[in-house]
Amino acid sequence: MTDLTNAPTGAAPRRFGSLLEESPRTKRRNAAEKRFRIYGMCAVGVGLIFLAALLFAIVRNGIPAFTQTYMTVQVELLAEKLDKNGNRDIDDIKKVSTFGYNPLIDTALEKAVAQAGIETEITRGKDLRDMLSSGAAAQIRDVVIANPELIGSVQDFTVLTSSRVDGYMKGRVDRESLARDPNLSPAHLDIVDGLVANGAIDRVFNLAFITGADASESRPEQAGMGVAILGSFFMMLVVLVLSLPIGVAASIYLEEFAPQNAFTDFIEVNISNLAAVPSIVFGILGLAVFIQFAHLPQSAPIVGGLTLTLMTLPTIVISTRASLKSVPPSIRDAALGVGASKMQSVFHHVLPLAMPGILTGTIIGLAQALGETAPLLLIGMVGYIATNYPEGVASGFLDPNSAMPAQIFEWAKRADPAYYERAWGGIIILLVFLLTMNLIAILLRRRFERRW
């Protein structure tokens, strides 16, 4: 008998251990928790390292694009070259093409090198011109056409240098890398050094990169994002004007009015599916429906906007429905209780309360659309497209244009290494836009969100 009663008491002290001393089991549990916390911190740490590496790469590669090397040259605008008849007739002056301006630049460069007292084996003006962008002639011609009275005088022009000279100023190009380069020779760099000392060549902030148009492959120094930014702007306008009303109307109906049956369930499932469809699919749809069937113009921001609308709609519908759902039923009940109609209760009470959520969802949807490239590839927005500033609103929607991400993609493809730097710079501009939009979304939510 005693054996029987004593047996459990022998085990009891192990079951009720000391509070001051951890049992092995507790130790194991605590250790597991500690390990899990370390895993979590590692995961966050790895994420942060990747983010830091990405940002570092973007900033380091992209920042050089925001400065550009210019050279000041004194060009004599010879009347016998630019206006052979001597009557300053604008049509005659226009007949002189940019090639007609090159000899003037050649002479000006020869003089500049001689004045700076630089000894060089390069004596021909045509070879010296390799230091300048081929856009220099166009720049001078534009000034002359705008001010024909300048013909015959000597003027100072600040023109772009070629991408190799610019790369030298930025440390991307050196004498060794030019040794086998047909575009510029190391001897040119000696002249550049002399002209830098002279003050004729200088590296300044590159506003033209943010405001300018795309350039051809032979002059990356002239390429800018400006026209592509406008293209993106017009596309976002289309997306906003179409997807916000359509998305909000659809979600209000589905959330507040539609009967719960198999059909609405089917629609709901499909909207969720649509949100997960890869964007390239919308691109093919856009090509088939808007361009080949509806005969909208190719490469036009309106087509890009319509395609991106299809992509953004599900995002907006889902976020709008979520924010409508988060408005408590008591609001609706109270409105109905004092005699409001269903529609009044939705539009006077539920919708205003859901608005911050809807706006946040819309801005995030727009930001997603802004960074989208794949559908634009298929509707012809990649290439040498962003060349002309739109001449007004209709032209902004209908004339061929590119978009920021498509422009970055295009630059990354081009042969000249200077375009690589431009692509990174473009990424910085795009990221600034995206961060601004996300910041607005956060601020809106902070300012207006109500918790129930």
Place this chain on the structure above:
Amino acid sequence: MSFTKLTTSALAIAALSATTAAARDQVQVAGSSTVLPYAAIVAEAFGENFDFPTPVVESGGSSAGLKRFCEGVGENTIDIANSSRPIRESDIEVCTANGVTDIIEVRFGYDGIVFASQLDGPAFTAFEPADIFNALAENVLVDGAIVENPHTQWADFNADLPAADILAFIPGTKHGTREVFEDKVLLQGCEDTGAMQAMMDGGMDEDAAEDACISVRGGGVTVDIDGDYTETLARVDSNPNGIGVFGLAFYENNTDKLKVATVGGVEPKTETIATGEYPVSRPLFFYIKKAHIGVIPGLKEYAEFFVLDDIAGPDGPLSDYGLVADPELVMTQDAVSNETTLP
């Protein structure tokens, strides 16, 4: 179905607003990614020198460009297709079926295709078409018999070449460059090594033998690059043993990373390509829809401007970028100004 309904109505509104809009006043060009840089340089200069808006140039490949060119006549079709190969009978048939009948062919110069490798990599400095064939073809001639390609290193079949693993990045089949690579290098090498003769002796007819000659090994030894030369450059950059196929212009812009190999003992340069000494080159074209001349402002002016001596000639900007000027440019200029169409 409210979603689809709303989408279709949005579409209808958009279509209406577009048709009421003004006519297109801009030349639209699409096609070969090899021709794209040249077309962009011309378009830019054209925009600077004329009061017309700057034409827009899209890429996508020669075949894709010609397909879009042949979609029909009208403002929402392109005016010019760039191509790095001559238009085919099959393209013309599609064109004719869609009402695109009068096509002006413009040959504006030549492009060299070069083999280049990493600057510090193994000494790939001289190739014969036979070497490329022996390295890359699926079946080669070894000791008088056609066998599945047994070579793993370049030195296996030619002691003058470095003992490095064979690895080549060649243009994918949608590129016009691939066709030149097949015709001028693989097929030539096939004939040079005697493999073609051996195949025909083995009972194949000529077409089958040609097809067998140009089929490449794959399996990680040859890699098809469907993207641009930038992608080929990235691959060559990360593989010291890799050989890449590039356009001359691309190579000349990246001489700090790449070294080029001679083919048949001739160094690829604009001069050697113009004289025909360097064997691997091909003509570049663009095709104009005659029906659009007079409808799209600036179309003919653009084409005439493109083939000017100042532009496409030996001292023009295209030549500076890497184009090999056409010695018969005068004939091309005449063809453009007379609007001579394909027969």
